[in-house]
């Protein structure tokens with residue numbers, strides 16, 4: 511009977527434990543055989559970023575401890591200042607690429623996770639200088655690949671010429687421009703007023719040396735020629751010690767000519783056809799010339815003078831190369847040679863997307879200039895323009911044909927005055943003259959050292 515009562519009591523106890531826990535505690539206190547119960551682990555997982563310990567105390571006074579492992583996983587968010595609406599590095603633009611590390615900390619024991627956002631930093635400082643009127647925007651659609659696209663949009667009345675700048679080894683007209691965001695970028699977007707073009711500071715004229723050319727001052731070309739040579743390791747400073755005479759001649763029948771008759775490199779004498787110069791060559795950039803040689807955006811005036819100074823100072827004769835060369839001229843080729851001459855004047859400072867085969871032409875331009883000054887792939891002449899050997903002997907009798915007249919003259923050093931290059935005052939001794947008829951369709955005829963007559967009536 512006692513056992514039955516005990517069972518009833520336990521049943522009752524069980525029943526009560528469902529409905530009144532205070533009775534349970536009181537029962538537990540009264541019964542050390544009941545299992546120990548524990549409260550919550552403490553401290554909670556809130557913002558811990560490293561492993562930590564949690565403890566809890568049981569109903570019978572037992573202390574328990576467990577280690578909570580906290581793991582962090584990083585995600586780098588790339589963006590651009592313009593999207594964040596803030597100029598983070600306060601450099602006055604909103605083009606800079608930003609990065610922010612987002613770390614998710616997750617605790618073991620299923621305690622969950624929280625996110626911590628790091629400071630927003632500049633990943634790539636993009637400085638874009640705008641030359642003339644236009645806008646640029648940075649497209650970060652493909653930023654996860656490590657590149658952004660920079661679009662140039664000219665204002666009304668302007669067109670986009672191309673990109674150059676410190677971070678661009680080869681200036682290019684490719685638009686949009688793809689830029690690597692692993693480094694800072696300094697670039698310049700060049701726009702041009704269609705109706706009133708001003709090329710200063712753009713492309714060719716952004717070069718620290720070539721930009722010193724003043725198209726209204728022919729002698730500035732000579733100064734720059736000497737500076738340019740120095741850039742390629744060739745010292746031509748001695749030219750300044752002599753005399754120079756660079757003139758626009760309204761009656762000159764060719765495009766230009768170098769009178770290197772005296773074989774004296776520091777006596778520079780260049781004649782340029784005044785009409786050609788003023789109507790074509792002095793205009794330094796794009797112009798729709800009828801002659802396809804000039805039809806591209808060119809730096810033709812520069813090319814022409816480098817051609818003549820090459821004759822005069824560097825003693826280079828015409829070349830017949832399929833690689834770009836200042837001295838290329840069909841007179842350097844045999845009749846119908848079929849050589850497709852390449853001219854430095856065809857090389858744009860900005861590359862031309864429509865000609866992928868020449869997309870590296872700007873790089874080629876510098877190779878051409880280097881070869882020119884170092885006399886690589888050039889035809890070095892050891893003779894004056896009249897065919898006399900250098901250094902010039904006192905007397906050198908040559909036949910010269912001009913305007914249909916064949917003249918036998920003395921071109922020796924005894925005929926040149928000391929200030930010849932400035933005055934053209936020359937004691938030119940004529941030995942004979944004979945009318946031989948005009949040179950068909952051409953203007954100038956030069957006598958060469960192998961007794962051939964060559965007509966040279968076209969520019970170059």
Ligand SMILES: [Zn+2]
Pocket residue numbers: 817821828839970
């Ligand atoms: Zn020439």
